[in-house]
Amino acid sequence: MTQTAIPYVFMRGGTSRGPYFLRSDLPQDLDKLAEVLIAAIGAGHPLNIDGIGGGAAVTTKVAMLSPSDDEWADIDYFFAQVSVEERLVDFKPTCGNILSGVGPAAIEMGLIRTQGEETKVRIRAVNTGAQVEAKVQTPGGQLTYDGGSQIAGVPGHAAPIQLSFMGVVGSSTGAFLPTGNLRDSIQGIEVTCMDVAMPLVIARAADFGLSGYESAEELDGNEEFFDRMEKLRIEAGLAMGMGDVSKSVTPKFGLLAPAKDGGTIAVRYFMPWKTHPTMAVTGAQCLASCALTPGTVADGLLNRPNSCPAEIVLEHASGTIDVLIDFSNNESFVLNSAGLVRTARKLADGYIYVPKEVWDGS
Structure with a gap:
């Protein structure tokens, strides 16, 4: 043969x-x-x-x-x-x-x-x-x-299929906040660099002149946005200790906006050179953790739940995904586990x- x-x-x-x-x-x-x-x-x-x-x-x-x-x-x-x-x-x-x-x-x-x-x-x-x-x-x-x-x-x-994720904080970089900061200013945009299940660079959609409710197709057609995002992502990768990420799919990129359909917060997730048509399970955990953490770029975009575990409903490009976060938030946010249901x-x-x-x- x-x-x-x-x-x-x-x-x-x-x-x-x-x-x-x-x-x-x-x-x-x-x-x-x-x-x-x-x-x-x-x-x-x-x-x-x-x-x-x-x-x-x-x-x-x-x-x-x-x-x-x-x-x-x-x-x-x-x-x-x-x-x-x-x-x-x-x-x-x-x-x-x-x-x-x-x-x-x-x-x-x-x-x-x-x-x-x-x-x-x-x-x-x-x-x-x-x-x-x-x-x-x-x-x-x-x-x-x-x-x-x-x-x-x-x-x-x-x-x-019920998934319970443990040991996901700092799974790629070794730190919840790889730059050591809740917020960084990179390429003139305020971001939160976070590593929970997947290292992400997270920004507010409005800071790019976006609503955060655009479809995946609309975002994929926005070459100016992708050019700005990629330059920011590459610089953030260096700041996160990940080296030259120009040929790597990590860190991923995420955008936040206030929820509009009854969820906790609206999100868009990038793979990173195309918009994710729905939402990645790993990315959902990181975005939900960012939403729960005081001092991040999520401040002012949602009413943070006080109960634990907290159910975070992320509104994405094709619907919603629910993330159940077990956490403590005494001196700092500590994620114990994240649960999702998939098929x-x-x-x-x-x-x-x-x-x-x-x-x-x-």
Whole structure:
């Protein structure tokens, strides 16, 4: 054969989708791994025509699973963000939406046995070290994708997957506030640089002359805004101790505005070179934490809840996402855990084929 066959499960996880592999079925060397994933996804073409990517950043994501040697975790989840139009792979970030499918995928792959009506899967996000407990519906010991939960950005209903995130503060930079400040002025814009599940640079939409209620399409068409945002993001990345981030998808970027549809606060999230059509699970945790923290750029945009845990409803480009934050706020804001409900569905399984000249399977 002139191609190498690699077993996979193709899953929608939250509002993203992509192939889920056993880590042991792929090259251990990261440079060779990147070549294999670029070939599998078809990166380097706007339609990913020579691979299984969907021509958007939310459909060129990859999960790689293995049994964990961590005392707490059952499964190690290694994430890769494959570029759409460039032949690039970023192993730095994680993805909470793709993580939504890790529990079901681990059961599908035989890595986890079901435990009755509901199966708990403890997941270590290898990229960041975060700990996440996923509760997967397994009535009668059988994995099911059928249920009554609905999430914005996905049609229909499906079985709920409850995610509880722990150990997410400073997961990429080592600090809740990587610059040491609640606010910084960068490129003439006041921002909060925060690292909760995903490092973010967060600003007020009004400071860019935006309402914060623009559609993803409207924002993607605003080249002047993206140019300003990217210059700011690159400078902020240096200030956050992340080095040159011009070729990295982290830190991500977020905008805040007052809620207008009954939520807690309105947000827009960037991946970072396109507007996210909905909301990333990791980004939602960071934006919700920013909203809860006094002294950040969220001041004056919301009425902060005093109860704990606090339910933060983020209004995003396609609807809302609820984040349940368990925190303490004595001398400073301390996040204990963040909970969200997502859904997932198995779409296909079998083999992905890559040319032997890319990898011969050894």
